[in-house]
Amino acid sequence: MRKPIAAANWKMNGDFSLLDDFAQANITSDKCETIFALPSVLLDRAQKLGLNALAGQDVSAQVKGAFTGEISASMLKMLGCQYCIIGHSERRQYHYEDEALLIEKWRRLKEAEITPIYCIGELQAEYDAHATQQALERQLRPILEENLVDHKTIIAYEPVWAIGTGKAATPDYAQHVHQMIRQIVAQNYASIAPAMRLLYGGSVKPDNAGLLICQADIDGFLIGGASLDVGLFTKIIETMK
Ligand code: PGA
Secondary structure, three states, X not given: OXXXXXXXXXXXXXXXXXXXXXXXXXXXXXXXXXXXXXXXXXXXXXXXXXXXXXXXXXXXXXXXXXXXXXXXXXXXXXXXXXXXXEOOHHHHHHOOOOHHHHHHHHXXXXXXXXXXXXXXXXXXXXXXXXXXXXXXXXXXXXXXXXXXXXXXXXXEEOOHHHOOOOOOOOHHHHHHHHHHHHHHHHHHOOOOHHHOEEEEXXXXXXXXXXXXXOOOOOOEEEEOHHHHOHHHHHHHHHOOO
């Protein structure tokens, strides 16, 4: 049984007041797990307010030391994070992160017993060229070969062309790709793949969440824009039964 996940990714948005609104709303559901990937400066307050579960949006590939601006896995742990996003397309695109670096980040998370939410997804040009499978294999294979995946691992499929564009993948297309991802994972991890939770991300809103969550291989969402609004986030959670 794969319990659905509603994961909020606030990116570089939000402040104390928004955090307080979410804490006050006390969004809980027995139907799904909620995860809040917050800017790191909000995590301490979020932990004190009892918001849960918490996630980092990124982690350093280094353990500690002279790495100005970086945040280590053990720091995220100290702030109560059970999860951490790695490989988000914005990190890949603007910070040139590649699989070799992400493997190191994954290792740091594993050492700190933090579960990675590993993001993958094709660019618009790859989608147009029908090269989605190659793009996903390129992002997945090096990870799968490192023996890092375990039964808690979460993969988020986020087609880059759908992020922040209002143009979500259709339920059929998202299901097709999720099934493909599960099959790719199964080639290395036959017993883990059927139980692994695969999230869809990219313009998830209350009006498209219902049909997406009905798909057999979609186990929840990674939500950007709509996770900054208590009402919208709550409505998305209500689609999970
Ligand atoms: P979006 O972002 O919901 O605003 O499209 C999703 C994400 O980047 O995680």
